[in-house]
Amino acid sequence: MMSHETRKVKKVGKFRKIKIFDTTLRDGEQSPGATLTHREKILIAKQLEKLNVDIIEAGFPIASEDDFKAVREIAATVRKPIVAGLARALEKDVNRAWEAVQEAKKPRIHTFMSSSDIHLREQFKISREEALRMSVEAVKLAKSYCDDVEFSPMDATRTEPKFLFQMVEAAIDTGATTVNIPDTVGYAQPSEFGQLIAAIKKNVPNIENAVISVHCHNDLGLAVANSLEAVKEGASQVECTVNGLGERAGNASLEEIAMSLYTRKQFFNAETSIDLKEIYPSSQMVSNFTGIAVQRNKAVVGENAFAHEAGIHQHGLIANSQTYEIMNPEMIGKKSKLVLGKHSGKHATRQVLEEMGFRLDEKQLQQVTAKIKQLADKQKTVLEEDIVAIASDVTQQLRSEEQRIVLDELKIETGNKIKPTAKVRLIIDGKPVEATGSGVGPVDALSNAIGNVVPAKISLKEYHLKAITGGTDALADVVVKVSNGCGVLHDAEAINEDVIMASANAFIKGLNKALAKKKKRLAK
Ligand code: KIV
Ligand code: ZN
Secondary structure, three states, X not given: OOOOOOOOOOOOOOOEEOEEEEOOOOOHHHOOOOOOOHHHHHHHHHHHHHHOOOEEEEEOOOOOHXXXXXXXXXXXXXXXXXXXXXXXXXXXXXXXXXXXXXXXXXXXXXXXXXXXXXXXXXXXXXXXXXXHHHHHHHHHHHHHHOOOEEEEEEOHHHOOHHHXXXXXXXXXXXXXXXXXXXXXXXXXXXXXHHHHHHHHHHHOOOHHHOEEEEXXXXXXXXXXXXXXXXXXXXXXXXXXXXXXXXXXXXEOEHHHHHHHHHHOHHHHOEEXXXXXXXXXXXXXXXXXXXXXXXOOOOOOOOOOOOOOOOXXXXXXXXXXXHHOOOOOHHHHOXXXXXXXXXXXXXXXXXXXXXXXXXXOOHHHHHHHHHHHHHHHHXXXXXXXXXXXXXXXXXXXOOOHHHOOEEEEEEEEEOOOXXXXXXXXXXXXXXXXXXXXXXXXXXXXXXXXXXXXXXXXXXEEEEEEEEEOXXXXXXXXXXXXXXXXOOOOEEEEXXXXXXHHHHHHHHHHHHHHHHHOOOOOOOOO
16 A cells, blocks of 8 residues: 655655756757747746756757857856756767856756667668767767766667667766666657666666766656656656656656655655745746646646545545645645735735746836736736736836837727728837738738838748637737748737737737847838
8 A cells, every 4th residue: 555655854865866957948948839038048047946956958059049148148147056058969069068058157068869770770871880989979079178968869768778778888988977868759668668777777887977867758648657767767867847848748847757756755765956836936937938838737737736626525625635635736836826906016016926936127017016907907806827927028028219119009890791901000210100901800900001011021920829817808918920031030929908909019029029130210
């Protein structure tokens, strides 16, 4: 029978320490639909530091100039965690990764090379010997810069075990201090993955000189189970992401790993250093910035994770909360539903927002407080999600000198018997400009009207609409990508109770971002 473990934290030192390597800003940002601005990446990195992760994988510096700059700033900003930059096993990648992380108090270069025959033959068209040689060269170069080097044989779970052992041994011999075993395509089953870790411990003679890490993808929904099985077999670093974001179906979810290891500490004889009460604020921040909502019934951080509906459960809970609760919301920093509304002042708003990870200046705070009051006048309850949305909208607003286009007036005509048309009056570089447009729907008409008065090169590339709270009075959250015509996409987001206004504000915000560096006057 499984014993009910006590909630009390046992003395640190009794349990094996499992390092949490957070890759939200690298693998997580590779999630379809998840893009983060530079500022959002920095805020997330600071929040991860509060969460007390051991390692932040801040990005893939060679991938783009934006990635490079974000990794470099994160390296210079956070002090407690190790900051890792990812690099393929190529000289230019390792050099760039080092350039990005060198200012970190604790820098790490994470280099990787595929090890499975299917990757080597079909994708890279190189032999195993060549892959081995490239891996050794990359680790050697990384080691010449930095003591802390991680090596990953990509697609490890579909690699012939003997070759995997050989690659891991060579990486450690060359100086890798962490060897990460990725289940890149989420193919492994828990017992099988556990056996692979045990086999690595048995068959890699120098394994004691490195930390064994695991990096599991969730294609079959087993990323957390596989990671935990690996911990049982001796892995002491787990790579994971907030809300389980990541390529395709995502990576192992940080909050599930942390709460399993906390709740079943005796079973695993292991613990992490995660500050549990920062779990929920981190989850909210990442969901809000990426625009990827947390599934309601998601373990630990989902809206329903602590909601008890059945009468028999509620009855038991009243008698003793442990009857049906193995964790409670306070542990993960989830407060009971917030009650900010018409009567809430600036101080309460500031406190609530700071708990959610927002840092607002005085002007932004006033704007958020005013918007919450406005919403409370229209909507019965102002939910936590509404507050997060409003705050993120306000903190993303451009400085006024960068707002070259301002919306003055907007009229929409639509119906089942007329072609939707939009009439806009914009103030462009201080001068009023009017335009009309029609389209298949009101949002399309609006976009066409605005498009008629901005340079043709600048165009709307993506449009996403999400209702933040349920109901017909829900706040609409619109996220757009606007191209500046030179290959750069600018993200913008706006929140409003009116879908059309949220769309107009998001378009204009995106246009202002795209125009921010162009000096040419637009208004004739
Ligand atoms: O999934 C994977 O294999 C990766 C590597 C770069 C570690 O993300
Ligand atoms: Zn991955």
